[in-house]
Every structure is written in C-alpha cells, then in structure tokens.
Amino acid sequence: MLDWLYALWPGLETSVGLLSLQPPGWGGNLLRGAVASLQIALGAFALGLVIGTFGALGKLHGGPVTRDLLSVYTVVVRAVPELILILILYYAGTDLLNQALQAMGRRPVEISGVVAGIAVLGIVQGAYATEVLRGAIQSVPRGQLEAARAYGMGSVQVLRRVTFPAMLPLALPGLSNLWLIATKDTALLAIVGFSELTLETRQAAGSTRAYFTFFLAAGAIYLTMTLVSARLFNWIEARYRRGQVRQ
Amino acid sequence: MNARRLAEEIFVPHRLVMIAVAIGLLVWAGMAMRWHWIPRYYDLALQGLWRTIWLLGLSCLFGFMLAVPLGLAQAAGPRILAAPARAFCTVIRGTPILLQLWLIYYGIGSLFPQFPWIRESELWPYLRQAWPYALLALTLSFAGYEGEVMRGAFKSVPGGQLEAARSMGMGRFAIFRRIWFPQALQRALPTLGGETVLQLKATPLVATITVIDIYAVSSRVRQDTFIIYEPLLLLALIYLVIAGALALAFKLLEQRFNRGMVG
Structure with missing residues (x-):
C-alpha cells in the first residue's frame, strides 16, 4: 500500500518499523512514556491549581507574615531552575518522609516516581499559579464585590458566585500557559531517571542509533499534546467569555 | 527618598523577626x-559559573538577533515568510527544550562524523566538543520564544507612528531603525527580562550533554563526596543571585528606555 512512498523515501520503511507498536518496534514504549508524562502533567497542574488558589487568597487577604512568606516562595521558585528544585525536593522529600516513618517505628519506603514527580512539579506550578490567580482576582472590579456584599452575600458566597466566575476568563490565558509549561517540564524528570516520554525516547534512540527517528517522533507527540490542549483552552475561554463585553 | 522608603518597608516588626530568622x-x-x-572545588566552580554566564549571554544575544526577523516576518512579512516563521516558533514552543537539546547533540552530532x-x-575540533551544540540549542529555543514576543511588540506599535514617519520622507530602513524597532523593544522589555530569567533556568540542562557548567560542578561534588544538600543549596543561592542581578539590570534598562515617555 505504501510501497510507492517507501520507494521515494528509502529511510522511511526502517523508521516505520522502528516506531511500530509491536515489540521489535519501540512505538509502544514511546506511547507508554507519553501516558506517564500526561499523568504527571495533569497531577502537577491540579496540585498547582490548589496551591495557587490558597496562595493567591493568602497574598490578597492574608496577614503580613503570610504575605511575606508567600512572596519568598514565589520568588525562590521562579528564580531557581526547576531541575535543582526537583533534585532538592526529591532528596529532601524522601529523606524527611523516611525519617518520619522511622520515628513512628515503620520501615522506610521507596517513593514512586509518579508521586514524587507530581509533588515536585506541583510545588513549582503552584508558585506560577499563585501569581496568575492573584492577578486575575485583583482585576475583578471592586464595585462588583461591593454590590454582592450589599446584597448580603457571605464571603464564601461572594467568592463562588462573583469572584470566581468573573476572574476565570482573565486567568485562563495564564493557566493555559501553565499547563503547556507543565507538559514540557515533565521532560525534566528524565534526568532523575523517571521513564516518561523523553527518557523512553532516549533509550530507544540510544539502543537503535536512530536518533532522528525517535527524537522527531517524540517531538511530534509533544507538539500534538500542546496544540490540542491549546485548542481546548481557547474553546473553554470562548465559552466563559460569552456575554462579556470585548475590550 | 528611595532609601527612606526602603527603610520604612524593612523596619516593620514582623519583617525584622523574619530577617532575624533567615540570618539565624x-x-x-x-x-x-x-x-x-x-x-x-573552588576553581572548577568558578570555571563552571563562567561557562553558565557566557552560555546565557551568547544564547540570549544570538537568539534575540534571530527573534527580530522572526517577529518582523510574522507581524508584517508576506505569507511566504510569515508561515515558516510561525511554524518555527510553534515547534520550539511546543516541545521541551531537553528534547531539542538531545536531538541536536545526539542527532546532528552523530551525523557529522560520517562525512570525511x-x-x-x-x-x-569545535564540532567534537559539546558546547557548540548546547549554544545552538539554547539559541534556537530563545529565538522561538522571543520571536513570538517580538511579533506582539511589532504589532503593538501604533500605525499612526509609522505613517507619520513615512510622511516625513523616511525610507523603510530608517523607519525601522528610528521608530518601529525602538518602540517595539520598549514594549517588549519587561517580557524579555522575564524570558531571560527563564533562559537562565534552562542552562543547567546542558550538563546532560557533558558541558561542565555550574550545575555539572555541583553534581560532580555530589558524586565525589556523597554530600547531597549543601552543593544543591549553594547552587540554588547562586542562581537566585544571578536571577536577581538580571532582574535589576532589566529594571535599569527599562528606566533608561522609558525616559521621556508619557505615562
């Protein structure tokens, strides 16, 4: 079926063979790596959103000490390379957990790569999400909040009915950016030996010497992920912007 | 005045306590x-630090030089130039830089020895070393991200300014050099400052292709002495200082560029 294409492009047949999903090919490994990457990215993004929500509320409504501690957190995380944070948090996290377990008289455990990856990237994402959400909450007009309070809504009700829906379209471009960063940052876990897409690719490429085939295939997978999710975020943003006046 | 405001911000009871805790x-x-x-490891660390800094400086410089035509092509170029420029920016921004680095080092690097x-x-002698590939990968990545930034910056310069320049009889090149580029750069500067810090945070990845930067030195210490936390904490402090210096430099640059601007 594809013979005419193979005749035109001699290297293509070997490439397709190498990428096939059955065992002599490495396609299955690449896809498993991609699923692991997506899992970690989703988990880290969700954790980052939780941290970011509390961080933003703390920065806006917290006491002076909370605010200062939160700015130390965001400044440090945004200035120190993720790779170093991953190493510090990975070693320190495993160490502290095992010491705590030992103090309780339990046996030390090996932390799974997925959990460690999600925790570490989530803490990194949390710092960026704090800033994104803080900016979005701040740009909700004060008059709307005052009006809500004048109607007798409590602070949780104001947050749920007014602040949240009004700030979401403002936060979505920043959050979409964060999600793209999360998918790409999962590649850093390759360096601490977690077999996500980039490490699987390197192993496949290293043992077959077909570097271009595998790295380009992995690039295509990453690109598909980012392009599809960018589309999705645009669609969500358009939905939430319905009925709003265009600036 | 400025020093007094700074002192007023620092000498608040809770901040004094926090500073004391930090010093402790x-x-x-x-x-x-x-x-x-x-x-x-002092000498090795200094060499590594220097390597990190020049990799950062050169990749930002070359990357920006590539980003200006990339942004211009997307903002005002004909479609035959705009489409490839946009494709380049999308691909660079859509894939992890670690993957780009490994593709260039292992892929292109393994291709070269085949040709006598x-x-x-x-x-x-240069192509056998790792740093040209590191510099190339970092440059292309910076160009991709900044091409997008410059596209927005070129587009945000009001058309009236360019029309006024044209009516003064300036040529295309003079308009670009005197009106369009300076105003676009002024708008892009705050973003560029943030992006330079992001580029700094990407530099330790070059350690994975055997370039001995400051991060690689700290890994060496960890492997030689089995001391885990100390080198990593010192490394984090070093990156914090560099990032702070970059932020300060861009702030000063912005002030210079904003002189004489309204608002």
Missing part, C-alpha cells in the same frame, strides 16, 4: 552543615 538559618547552615569541600570533509575541516 544562614548561620546555622554555615556552622552545622559540611562545607569543607568548597576549597577543593567535515572531519578534515577546520571546524572539526
């Missing part, structure tokens, strides 16, 4: 943790 932590770290390895004329050329 630093002193404790200096006394209780193990730092005896520093003198032995490359091995006999004058460039071969």
